[in-house]
Amino acid sequence: MSHAVTHTAARAGGGLRFAGRLLLAGPLLSACSAGSDAGNAAPEDGRLLIDGGTVVVVDEAGTVLEGGAVLVEGDRISAVLEAATPRPAGVPVLDATGHLVIPGLINTHGHAAMSLLRGLADDLPLMTWLNEHIFPAEAELVDPEFVYWGTLLSSIEMLKSGTTTFADMYYFRDDAARAAVDAGIRAVMGPHVIGFPAPDFASPAATLADAAEYMERHRDHPTLVPGAAAHSLYTTPFEDVRAALELAVEYDAPFQIHTAEDASELATATELTGMGVVEALESIGALRPGTVLAHSIYLSDEDIERIAAGGAGVSHNPQSNLKLGIPRAAPVVELLAAGIPVGLGTDGAASNNDLDLFDEMDTAAKLHKFTNADPTALPAETVFRMATMGGARVLNLHDRVGSLEPGKRADIVLLDTRRAGLAPLYNVYSHLVYAARGSDVSTVLVNGRVVVRDGRVLTVDEAEVMKRAYTFRDRVREVVARVAAEAR
Ligand SMILES: [Zn+2]
Incomplete structure (x- = not known):
C-alpha cells in the first residue's frame, strides 16, 4: 500500500517553490522488487541513492523536493525521499548537490x-x-x-x-x-x-x-x-x-x-x-x-x-x-x-x-x-x-516512465545548476524550459543504469562514432553530387 505525507507548500507568485511530499510505496526500502526483466543492465549491486538535489517528481501534485533523494533498486525507482527523511544505510550514493533531478x-x-x-x-x-x-x-x-x-x-x-x-x-x-x-x-x-x-x-x-x-x-x-x-x-x-x-x-x-x-x-x-x-x-x-x-x-x-x-x-x-x-x-x-x-x-x-x-x-x-x-x-x-x-x-508508456514515482523505471537526469546561465534558481520549471540547455545535463540513468556520467557517455565509444559520422559525410557528398548531376 502506498501512503503520502504532505507538508507545507509555500509559494510566492512566480517565486521559489517548496512542495514537499513524501512518496513511499510500502515499507521504506523494499517497495519494489528489483527488475526481473531479461537482459536488464542495471548495476549488479542493484541499489543507488541519488541524494541532495532538487527532485522534480512530475506527479499529479507537482511535487518538488529540495534536498530530496531518489532511491533506485535494480531497474526501478523504489522511493522518493524528502530532505528530512532518514536515508537507508549501506546504499551507494550519487551526490546530486546543486543539481536538478528530473525524469528523463x-x-x-x-x-x-x-x-x-x-x-x-x-x-x-x-x-x-x-x-x-x-x-x-x-x-x-x-x-x-x-x-x-x-x-x-x-x-x-x-x-x-x-x-x-x-x-x-x-x-x-x-x-x-x-x-x-x-x-x-x-x-x-x-x-x-x-x-x-x-x-x-x-x-x-x-x-x-x-x-x-x-x-x-x-x-x-x-x-x-x-x-x-x-x-x-x-x-x-x-x-x-x-x-x-x-x-x-x-x-x-x-x-x-x-x-x-x-x-x-x-x-x-x-x-x-x-x-x-x-x-x-x-x-x-x-x-x-x-x-x-x-x-x-x-x-x-x-x-x-x-x-x-x-x-x-x-x-x-x-x-x-x-x-x-x-x-x-x-x-x-x-x-x-x-x-x-x-x-x-x-x-x-x-x-x-x-x-x-x-x-x-x-x-x-x-x-x-x-x-x-x-x-x-x-x-x-x-x-x-x-x-x-x-x-x-x-506512447502509452505512462505506467513505466515519465515521472520519478516509486514503481517507475529509473530513467533519471541530473542537471548542474551551479553555472552561469542557471544560477541563481528561483523556479525549477522556469529554468528547465527557458534557461537550461541539453549541455547542462551531467548524469543520466536509463532503466537504472548510469549511461552518462559527468557529461560522458559510458555505453559506447563516442570518438569512434564521430569518426564514422565523418566517413559517412564523404559518402553522402558523393551521392548527392551524382543525384544532382543526374537531375540536370
Ligand atoms: Zn517526421
Missing part, C-alpha cells in the same frame, strides 16, 4: 539515423525538401550501416541532452534497434511502411511479411519497445496503413503516423482515402491510445473531438514545423484543453537541426504565446509535463 525527457517523434544528413539541405519547402533532396538521397545511401551508425550518433546526442526515451520512424529496424540497445537508451521503433520502394523493403507487404517476428522478439525487452509505423496517409496506400496499425494493435504497441503536417497533404490523403485525414484514421480504429499523431497541425474542431474520443496522442514538433515554414502552429492549447495527451518531438535532425528537447521546450512555450498573443499560454510547468509525462502518455 521523452522524444515522441523522429528519424534518428537522419542525423547523418543534418544540414544537408535546409531552407526549402517540405515537399521540395522531401521529394527532391531527402527521398533520393535516402534511396541511394540508406543501408544497415548507415542506420546503425546514424541511430547511434543520435542516441548519444539525445542521452547527453537528457532524453532517455525516443520514438523512431525509419528503415532497417533491426540495425536501428541494435544501435539503441548498444547506446542504452529506451526506444520505441519497429516496422515502418511507406508506399514506395524503401531502402530496406521493396513494398509495404514485404515490410510487414516478417514484422511479427520483430515484435515478438522484442516484446519483453527491458528498453526496446517494439512499435509499428506508417509514414503518412499521403505517401502510403490506405490498406497498408491499416495493416501496420493492425500489427500494432495485435501487440498492444505504439503506432506512429505523420498527420496533418502540411496543407498540401490534405488533398492527396483525401484522394487516397475518400475522407479527411483524421476521419480516415478514425475509420480504421487508429485513434486509440498508443497512436502517435506526429505534427497534427491542420485539425478542425471535429478532428480534435475525434482524437479526444479515441484516446490517441499528439507529438508536437515546433522547431521542425517552424523551419519548414508551416504557416500555422499545431493547436496545442486546444488539444490539451480537450484532454488529449501531447508530447514533444524533435523530428529528424535534418529538419530541426538538433535533438535537444530543452531547446524544443523553449520553442514550444514561446511559439504558443506568440500565436495566441497571450503570455499565459503554455506555462513552463505545462511544457515540462509535455516533455515528460505527456510524452509517456502519448
Whole structure:
C-alpha cells in the first residue's frame, strides 16, 4: 500500500517553490522488487541513492523536493525521499548537490539515423525538401550501416541532452534497434511502411511479411519497445496503413503516423482515402491510445473531438514545423484543453537541426504565446509535463516512465545548476524550459543504469562514432553530387 505525507507548500507568485511530499510505496526500502526483466543492465549491486538535489517528481501534485533523494533498486525507482527523511544505510550514493533531478525527457517523434544528413539541405519547402533532396538521397545511401551508425550518433546526442526515451520512424529496424540497445537508451521503433520502394523493403507487404517476428522478439525487452509505423496517409496506400496499425494493435504497441503536417497533404490523403485525414484514421480504429499523431497541425474542431474520443496522442514538433515554414502552429492549447495527451518531438535532425528537447521546450512555450498573443499560454510547468509525462502518455508508456514515482523505471537526469546561465534558481520549471540547455545535463540513468556520467557517455565509444559520422559525410557528398548531376 502506498501512503503520502504532505507538508507545507509555500509559494510566492512566480517565486521559489517548496512542495514537499513524501512518496513511499510500502515499507521504506523494499517497495519494489528489483527488475526481473531479461537482459536488464542495471548495476549488479542493484541499489543507488541519488541524494541532495532538487527532485522534480512530475506527479499529479507537482511535487518538488529540495534536498530530496531518489532511491533506485535494480531497474526501478523504489522511493522518493524528502530532505528530512532518514536515508537507508549501506546504499551507494550519487551526490546530486546543486543539481536538478528530473525524469528523463521523452522524444515522441523522429528519424534518428537522419542525423547523418543534418544540414544537408535546409531552407526549402517540405515537399521540395522531401521529394527532391531527402527521398533520393535516402534511396541511394540508406543501408544497415548507415542506420546503425546514424541511430547511434543520435542516441548519444539525445542521452547527453537528457532524453532517455525516443520514438523512431525509419528503415532497417533491426540495425536501428541494435544501435539503441548498444547506446542504452529506451526506444520505441519497429516496422515502418511507406508506399514506395524503401531502402530496406521493396513494398509495404514485404515490410510487414516478417514484422511479427520483430515484435515478438522484442516484446519483453527491458528498453526496446517494439512499435509499428506508417509514414503518412499521403505517401502510403490506405490498406497498408491499416495493416501496420493492425500489427500494432495485435501487440498492444505504439503506432506512429505523420498527420496533418502540411496543407498540401490534405488533398492527396483525401484522394487516397475518400475522407479527411483524421476521419480516415478514425475509420480504421487508429485513434486509440498508443497512436502517435506526429505534427497534427491542420485539425478542425471535429478532428480534435475525434482524437479526444479515441484516446490517441499528439507529438508536437515546433522547431521542425517552424523551419519548414508551416504557416500555422499545431493547436496545442486546444488539444490539451480537450484532454488529449501531447508530447514533444524533435523530428529528424535534418529538419530541426538538433535533438535537444530543452531547446524544443523553449520553442514550444514561446511559439504558443506568440500565436495566441497571450503570455499565459503554455506555462513552463505545462511544457515540462509535455516533455515528460505527456510524452509517456502519448506512447502509452505512462505506467513505466515519465515521472520519478516509486514503481517507475529509473530513467533519471541530473542537471548542474551551479553555472552561469542557471544560477541563481528561483523556479525549477522556469529554468528547465527557458534557461537550461541539453549541455547542462551531467548524469543520466536509463532503466537504472548510469549511461552518462559527468557529461560522458559510458555505453559506447563516442570518438569512434564521430569518426564514422565523418566517413559517412564523404559518402553522402558523393551521392548527392551524382543525384544532382543526374537531375540536370
Ligand atoms: Zn517526421
